[in-house]
Amino acid sequence: MKYAVVGAGAMGLRYGLLLQEVAGQSVDFIEPTKASLEKIKGQGELVFQSRDHQDKHPVFVNIYSPEEYTGEPDVWIFFMKQMQLGETLTRLAPHFMAHQVAVGAMNGMGHIEKLQSYFDDDKIIGGTAMIATILNDFGDVDFIGKENSGRSAYSNLSGQKTAETKAILEDFQAAHLNPSYSDNFMGTLLTKVFFNAVENSIATMFQARMGDLLSYDQFVPTIAKPLVDEAYDAAQAAGITLLETREEMLVQVDYVAREVVPLHFPSMYQDFVKNRPTEVDYINGWIADLAEANGRSAPTQRFITNLVHLAEAMRQFNPPINQLSGSN
Missing domain, CATH: 3.40.50.720 (NAD(P)-binding Rossmann-like Domain)
Incomplete structure (x- = not known):
């Protein structure tokens, strides 16, 4: 080919x-x-x-x-x-x-x-x-x-x-x-979107490696879980079944950050530190839109979307430090 x-x-x-x-x-x-x-x-x-x-x-x-x-x-x-x-x-x-x-x-x-x-x-x-x-x-x-x-x-x-x-x-x-x-088209795509709605957006706002997020021992139950629950509720309302259960998604969030790529800076961070627009509207914002289009709400997803945009705006006052060359 x-x-x-x-x-x-x-x-x-x-x-x-x-x-x-x-x-x-x-x-x-x-x-x-x-x-x-x-x-x-x-x-x-x-x-x-x-x-x-x-x-x-x-x-x-x-x-x-x-x-x-x-x-x-x-x-x-x-x-x-x-x-x-x-x-x-x-x-x-x-x-x-x-x-x-x-x-x-x-x-x-x-x-x-x-x-x-x-x-x-x-x-x-x-x-x-x-x-x-x-x-x-x-x-x-x-x-x-x-x-x-x-x-x-x-x-x-x-x-x-x-x-x-x-x-x-x-x-x-x-x-x-x-x-x-x-054969589950939307379930395949949303598995990554829901993962990124946690790891990418949060790591970007705090300019952190993925593994660093777990230094807060309540990250999964108090931050990841509300985001995952809202995403899965939105998918359920839209009649979409993911490849993983919400419990399996939380396990993946922890495992990937802890064991697979703990020193990795996600792609949204890579855009953020180079003063480019992030794709948060197509990740967290898209999930909030999906929820609202199907009679639900996803206030945490919407709030995170706005916080990332606020972080983008704050770059003019507090320029981010590009840590990519020393990320491993």
């Missing part, structure tokens, strides 16, 4: 480099962010890859702006920020073809509806990635955790696994993305 990865940020580079270097697949990168594209091209179309801040080495990539790209991939993989996706799809629209598959494993919610404007439902695969990755700078990516660690999950929007999905998951397995599949 030939892949085009849209977005050369942390996760876009992680997926693309693993598919290219480990699975041996043909990969093109499309980078709509001008500064990132110029930086990578200025490095001789090289990106620098490291793992846990060690063994930094250059890797050659084929990288283009949306307007420059003339390739015909079998699969598009989208790793944009939610607020950037619409414009990027417009720029890429002349290159989309009916036979192509779109994979969206982005943070938050909102991207699937945008993809539906360009791809048929049976060509859209939604996914989630529990794979810790840091973008130190444009064209400089750090894989966090041991090799072949992390996991990902996928589901067809149409509700039926296709031959194309099977082939993609085989490539993802060869690339050490450790994929699983479920």
